[in-house]
Amino acid sequence: MKPPPFAYFRPGTLDEAIAILGRTENAKVLAGGQSLMAMLNLRYVFPDALVDINDLFELSGIEIAPERIRIGAMTRQRRIELDAELYEAMPIFRDALKLVGHRQTRNRGTIGGSLCHLDPASELPTLALLLDAGIETAGPAGVRRIPVGEFITGYMMPGIGPDEIVTAIEFAPWSVAHGHAFHEFARRHGDFAVASAAVMVERDRQGVVTRCAIAIGGIGSVPQRHGAGETALTGSDGGPDAIAAALESCAGLDILGDFHGGPDYRLSVARTMLRRSLTAALARASERTQQA
Amino acid sequence: MYEIELLINGRPFRGAAEARTTLADFLRHTLRLTGTHLGCEHGVCGACTVLVDGVSARSCLMLAVQADGAIVETVEGLAEHDGTLHPLQQAFRDAHGLQCGFCTPGMLMTLVELLRETPHPSEDEVRDAISGNICRCTGYQSIVDATLAVAGAAGTEGSEP
């Protein structure tokens, strides 16, 4: 189908964009458009105006510092996927991005757009949650930095005001010896996941897990941290018993059924993805710790 | 209405479009460049893939106004003016890489991008590149074969099949 009519604005500065949002009723921000344009074509949404932020070049770029990595909201997914320095510091981004849509959609799709769309099955919100990222926004009241846990307020509901724009995501990199993995199951390559599991771990030279983060996407109304699983792993030897405990406690997550299958099915898929991700991440952490 | 000027396959074009007109509809209806196909109009099938400023994009998920001033490449620009097919088109023809041809423009434009970036792709890379392009009749195998054939032919020798 074709989109409904709307007014179109393409501001040249962030201030102008915020001002337009402030004075326009029922306006939507157009970033990469890889979800919004499809929703417009299907007439799922009827905005009165689109504010196209593709000319806000200052919102695009990747800055890597030892304590902090910052990715501008308008950075295209494909650029993040291919960035060599980011791959060096946080290789999980490339693993996750390979699962986001297809090359044609990653060429235009942005990280900020993905975060604001907040599909529970999409990879970038799950990754932001995994990394305890801060989401930076700009609005009439100035700049805010929202912890990702507060940004994710509900099913496809980002915690930002109608006149605020997400400008960047920031997070602290993990040690060079960390292990990572991002596994998901989707019906077809590039589709939204039935379940996904993202894992980061650090181990000491004896193999003891010193730090662990787990995020599960796809199964509930929002991506979720798997706190019980993190507790099971942290301080353990990362062996089969610890992994089994982490898988067992997945039952405590919020799980919804859908046309792919009921909650039992999705729980079982989530466990399989988590087993794969934990196994891979633990092995990588051991390898890198030995090399370091 | 917005006045839009862009360069398509090296030729300047101009036309007027409403804000809500997609790039795909602008190409097909306003400029009468009907080589670009529309299968789903919501970003799933890849038939509408064109190159915008050198990178592949789904033209159903872009507004025409957003392409103002852009350099666009479509399937119409692949063959030579005398009708000689682009090597990839010729390979599709030789390897039976198309039947009805509906998906072909999107397949070709996606693979043109891949081969510019990676002149000698592996079979996995080819399959990954066209993972967002749906073909309902050829069955992918001959599309992959055609791509690998042209990549091999363009190479020095011994390129990975």
Ligand code: FES
């Ligand atoms: S018509 Fe654009 S992806 Fe199907």
Ligand code: FES
């Ligand atoms: S050749 Fe018919 S859809 Fe691909």
